Amino acid sequence: MHISALELHAATSYEDAAELLSRFSPDVRLLAGGTDVLVDLKNNGNGVSHLVTLERIDAMHGITEEADGLRIGALTTITELDESPLISGGYEIIRDAASQMATRQIRNTATIGGNIAGANPCADLPPVLIVLGAIAVVFSKQGPRELPLQDLITGPRETILAQDELLASIVVRRPPARFGAAYARFGLRKGNSIAVATAAASLILDNDGAVHDVHIALGAVAPKPVEVDAAKLWLEGRKLNGDSFDEVARAAMEAAQPISDLRGSAEYRRELVGVLTRRALQAAEQRAQG
């Protein structure tokens, strides 16, 4: 299918973008990398009449190192995440996800902002950024505001963003010492697969080998990324071993609210959650050990 007739508007600043969104709302969408939005417009006969492109907003591009962490512009491509030397140390979990998303061609154009604000339940980056404690910086006509990333996504293809609001950047604070985070994902083929279930985990290891400040987030198994709070509390100060893995896997499986679809039944997804959670935790612990 072809994309039905529409008008492109190139925003040159956040204010400009917010103004354009506000002017054409609701018959408007933002265009970042386009790998999701254009597919949607092709497959959906009732498209929109206006697209606002963001490419000319310089501040939305690239990754910058700031005093307390990284600021990642919403237009940063997945390839940039994958190749950036700044994505190292505790941030490596971002590469875990970025390096295996979709295809090289898609990664070259798709953006971190699109992956988040698209709010696809099986998106790879949101769980990863949630366990890193990422902050979303959003912008509307009222100016910028900040919110925890997990509060941004409210459901499948739904965010808290107002009609005139856009995701501007992501801020990820610098991880402390002995921090480790890792991502485990299951897809039905080795390349270019949509996630069937994913688990991201982060933790801090103390000198006795006990874990603290554990975060676990699951993807593709609920309408939006799920944080496994029970595991977080239960694991605090404990060591990772067979028993604690079992306990956490159980908690994660309980937290998941999977659906059955083409890619897997709810029961199977639940089982995958258990396996992936353990694998992500193990890998995170290994990274924390350095």
Added chain:
Amino acid sequence: MQTLQTLNVNGRQYTVAIDDSDTLVDVLRDKLRLTGAKKGCGQGDCGACTVLIDDKAVNSCLVLASTVNGKAITTIEGLDTNGELTALQKSFVNEGGMQCGFCTPGMVMSATALLRQNPEPADEEIKEALVGNLCRCTGYTGIMRAVQNYGKYSGSESQTGESNQGGVGVSIPRVDAADKVTGRATYTADIYLPNMVHGKLLGSPIAHGLIKKLDVSRAKALPGVLAVLTGADVTDTKHGVSPARYDEDVLAKDKVRHVGDPIAAVAAIDEETAEQALALIEVEFEELPVLLDPMDAIADGAPLIHEKYKNNINTVVDQDFGDIEKALAESHYVREEVFTGNNVYQSPLEPHASIATWEHDGTLVLYTSTQVLPYVQYMMAHVLHIPLGQIRVIRPTVGGGFGAKAATSPLDICSALLSKVTGRPVKMVYSRDEMFKYGRGRHKQHMKLKVGLDEDGTIRAVDSEIYLDGGAYSSFGVATAYYAGAMMPTLYHIPNYRYRGFRVMTNKPACGAMRGHGVPQPRFAFECLLNMAADELGIDPVELRRRNAMTPNTMTVNDLDIGSCEFTATLDTVAEESSWDKKYGKLEKGKGIGIGCGGFVSGAGYCIYRGQVQLSHEKPREPFQKKSIFPHANSVVKVSEDGMAVVLMIGAAEIGQGSDTVLVQMCAEAMGIPASRVRIRSEDSDISPLDLGSYSSRVTFMAGHAVARAGTEVVGKMKPYAAKILECDEADIEVKDAKMFIKGDPSRNVPWEEAARQYFNANGPLVGTGWYKPPEGLGGDYKGATVGTSPAYSFGSSVCEVSVDLETGKVDIEKFTDYHDCGTPINPQAANGQVEGAIVMGAGETIMEGVEFDEQGQLLNPSLKGYLTMTIKDAPEIFSGFVDSYEPRGPFGAKEIGEGSTLPVLGAVAHAIANATGVWVKDLPITPEKILKAMQEKEEAGPAPETPKTDEKQAALT
């Protein structure tokens, strides 16, 4: 909004009017006519449209053209320097990096982007860079080789691989390779005729219903719409494939039978307008119950999808050879199992496309992406009510078929009808979604198989009962139902055999003929059954096969005449090369090895339509005679007046498998000249005589005979002139290396071209003709005895090695070792390419492919995102080899390889998975979820679980 913009493409500035909604691929193709970027899916799933933007590979279907001005766009057309190919392109040409070529421009662009950034990539980096470029032909093996070895082809002293001098047995590059690697190869959708308009079909949104109201007035009124046709406007003549079962309307008359069933056809000034018009057509239905399971469809009282098929059964096969009951009763070991196949789809990378135009003398010219040019002519004559000779069919480059393009499509018919009413050329191209809804993929078969063996493993009897889920129309399905049984006794000696087959109509897109036509699923089932029996009898699976293996010059129990047969050699070699004895039963849990075998016909012994080539549909069909009435393959060879070039004309369908190349090689061999002197014209029915096309793996064998004979005839005509110059007896003249010489004394020779010129001076045009008819009397005298007949049969054995993640069930197909008996391989690289492609397609079919439906009959995965085929990262390492073999009935000793290579694959994969996990999954595809479930069920049932992770998993389950 439309604006004039300047695009920088391949270093040139193009100023072009662009709509804001135009994608880059559409602007490149439709406005700049740079058609190297292909549209395979339009959704970013296949990578065929890959171009570089500022040196980064992107899907040009997911980029709006008006967002890239100021950036440097590089397409496949921009890679070569004044016609000199890049090292990478040369490597693709010489290393067998392509077959149908439709994915090739995108593949080359992705690889170019990689190499510009990283000139010495590791294998894993190559795979990561190419994971977004799907290929359906090569199994990625030749592509990997091409990227790995590109350095060999850099610099002016670059190697060009084996020379083009080669005749039979030499791996010359494909004759179309350079065109395919540069984007010059022209596929149907790449053709833009003057004044051309575009057509689209409205497919049914529901799976089963009566059309109560159809209003096209709003569509007709849309500006830019030239014509709208519905069932009321078109012939009542039904079409199809099997003459006894024509059951398809051109456009639905009163009823729709599957989602996508064509209801109306629109022609408009462009494709976008045609799409908009479709949305304006109003249809109201009286919905009928939807039948999706053949077992429900055959139940008494089920609604009939077609009135003429009682209980919705459109084909019944009942064949009984020997005494099955007695043999089973006397068997030492009997095992019965139920297996289920999957509805896999060929998914060629090139979507179906047709362009029709009528000439002023009433000739229809039809460009179509078909694999069976004469059948299209035949069916178009039938449905348009004009003589076959009034139809000129042109087959541009075809981007893969595998059976999906083996029938006349609604695009062929409707483009012709729309062209007639509009008076303009009409182009119609399926979207990927429409391809799935047109269907013609593999039948899902529900199979009950029983085998009886002696204590030593000798097969006594096989009993097979199969229900084929046919979808809504017959298509090739009658033949499919017969093939599902006919080929069973060709691989092993089976003295008693019964087959009962039922092809059942359901409300799904019609199934048709896919690579291995009807045979892969029963072969999968039987190979599994044999492996189960081997384990229970304590006989090694390879040894069990040796004890039953088909032997040369055997008449099977169902009267199929096996000639050459080196099946046992394939078994012995594959076992040795894969270190079978060291691995089978000796691997750690989670690792597995498995074997599967198979073989196929080298061309069907009988044509689909009987009698002579029909003048028109009005002529009644002739009664069946046990011989071919007309030759199935025909060729004309014309030598240029200077003797330096040969034009080989034959209507054989190059669809990517390499038929043009092997036919050139065989013709050159017969004529004693280098292959580089032969040009083939196979694409145009006005130029090339009838060849039935690319189905039933017939081309190398049958067309090969025709071209060799035509070449030989030319040489025969030249000999008297050579003899005169050399002053010798004509009978003493031999020909080789473009010289005609006296037998035993090559130094006394005359250049080939000189003899050709002498002939022309004396006689005018130097032409030769050749043809091939299958032998008379093939097959038995029972009903359906023609199916499975062939002049020759191929054989092969595959060993698959896997590792399985025992916690998730995920399978990693690591390695394949395959040995085939294809007679003499005419072009070993091309023959290996068939095996490599079949392994990846077959392995994907076994573990991940399948069209799925919801309860209303809606397709759940009609896209290359939802319908999973293997990517380059999924493809195993493959070793393909051939055993020594010579088929006396074949041209230069050759037999088929294209479809037979699929058959061992499914069983080998299933066996390897069972070997790794301890459980058999008997319904395809063998997904991780099914594997895990089977393992858990076994654990729960059985006493001694061996899984090391048992404790954790049990805990996780509670």
